[in-house]
Amino acid sequence: MQQTHTAAVSDPIFEVRDISVSFDMDRGESRVLDEVDMDIERGEILGVVGESGSGKSMFASALLDAVVDPGVLTGDIRFNPEDGPPIDLLDRDGVDIKDIRWRQISMVFQGAMSSFNPTMSVEDHFRETLSVHDYDVEEGMERARQLLSDLYLEADQVLGSYPHELSGGMSQRALIALALVLEPEALVMDEPTAALDLLMQRSIIELIREIADERDLTIVFITHDLPLVANLADRLAVLYAFEFVEVGPADDILTGAKHPYTRALLNATPNLDTPREEMRPIEGSAPDPVNVPEGCSYHPRCPLADDTCLREDPPLTDDADGHAAACHHVDRVPEEVPLTLQEVTIDE
Numbered sequence: 464m465q466q467t468h469t470a471a472v473s474d475p476i477f478e479v480r481d482i483s484v485s486f487d488m489d490r491g492e493s494r495v496l497d498e499v500d501m502d503i504e505r506g507e508i509l510g511v512v513g514e515s516g517s518g519k520s521m522f523a524s525a526l527l528d529a530v531v532d533p534g535v536l537t538g539d540i541r542f543n544p545e546d547g548p549p550i551d552l553l554d555r556d557g558v559d560i561k562d563i564r565w566r567q568i569s570m571v572f573q574g575a576m577s578s579f580n581p582t583m584s585v586e587d588h589f590r591e592t593l594s595v596h597d598y599d600v601e602e603g604m605e606r607a608r609q610l611l612s613d614l615y616l617e618a619d620q621v622l623g624s625y626p627h628e629l630s631g632g633m634s635q636r637a638l639i640a641l642a643l644v645l646e647p648e649a650l651v652m653d654e655p656t657a658a659l660d661l662l663m664q665r666s667i668i669e670l671i672r673e674i675a676d677e678r679d680l681t682i683v684f685i686t687h688d689l690p691l692v693a694n695l696a697d698r699l700a701v702l703y704a705f706e707f708v709e710v711g712p713a714d715d716i717l718t719g720a721k722h723p724y725t726r727a728l729l730n731a732t733p734n735l736d737t738p739r740e741e742m743r744p745i746e747g748s749a750p751d752p753v754n755v756p757e758g759c760s761y762h763p764r765c766p767l768a769d770d771t772c773l774r775e776d777p778p779l780t781d782d783a784d785g786h787a788a789a790c791h792h793v794d795r796v797p798e799e800v801p802l803t804l805q806e807v808t809i810d811e
């Protein structure tokens with residue numbers, strides 16, 4: 464199990480403990496999230512980053528107990544609402560997760576088009592969501608208009624449209640408004656801007672920041688695009704091979720990453736304003752979930768790997784500032800894996 468790192472979290476809205484997701488494959492058990500712990504602070508934006516196939520979507524789905532069949536999710540996730548008692552999200556006998564989704568924890572996926580029903584107007588989506596959850600529909604529609612205009616959309620025009628009549632950026636913003644119309648406390652966003660051009664991505668990121676600040680919303684923002692999330696997140700959590708290998712305040716990670724993998728990710732990014740197209744790939748390949756290397760799973764790609772790394776899985780060890788890294792050689796990393804990033808721009 465990973466070590467719990469709580470120094471940066473004083474009021475956790477999520478307490479994730481020992482969660483795993485596995486698929487039973489012909490080739491063997493495929494464990495695509497491996498005994499993961501994570502505390503998420505109320506009101507923070509947590510950026511979860513990692514390469515394709517590292518388990519990011521599995522972590523997002525786990526937070527809503529929405530891992531698709533035949534994946535098996537185990538462990539504990541405690542959700543602490545602002546008012547009311549804690550909820551054990553994975554207690555399938557005691558908790559109706561459908562009641563919690565949308566109302567308390569909402570989600571936005573990549574590609575709004577597949578989330579909207581093409582035969583319904585945008586307004587119908589809002590009305591249906593409100594009425595299915597027993598909300599006052601007219602009051603909710605007022606909130607919908609406000610949310611749409613906060614997202615710089617012309618509310619009446621968007622509500623009167625069918626999804627295919629909206630551009631990609633408009634429909635993605637409409638989906639964010641829909642995810643927020645029941646006033647959830649937490650929003651899980653899985654690559655919410657991936658299909659959009661860079662300019663639209665940036666503008667949506669700024670809107671997400673504004674909305675989060677205004678509404679005291681907790682956001683878990685999942686992406687493979689480190690530059691995109693760098694200026695948005697309060698904390699970053701880096702996934703490698705189905706485990707978190709580094710977690711900490713975003714500024715600390717961007718300027719002083721402790722894990723060789725995070726440093727490789729940063730070095731693949733010439734500067735944090737560089738479009739994704741210009742990012743260089745990291746050498747080596749991501750592990751196959753059926754054959755994750757023994758010891759530290761990053762050792763086949765790591766310049767510091769030695770016998771200990773081949774044998775022992777390093778714990779995620781916290782410092783006093785809540786910056787944790789899972790590496791046997793944290794002390795040697797700054798010198799031996801230098802950061803080549805030209806310029807780190809951190810918005811205040």
Ligand SMILES: Nc1ncnc2c1ncn2[C@@H]1O[C@H](COP(=O)(O)OP(=O)(O)OP(=O)(O)O)[C@@H](O)[C@H]1O
Binds near residue numbers: 521
């Ligand atoms: N239905 C499934 N059956 C078996 N394995 C699966 C299934 N769905 C996903 N996986 C595997 O789970 C692992 C983690 O997938 P996940 O979608 O969480 O990765 P990700 O980091 O979100 O990647 P991406 O950025 O490409 O979406 C991958 O190795 C993937 O092949």
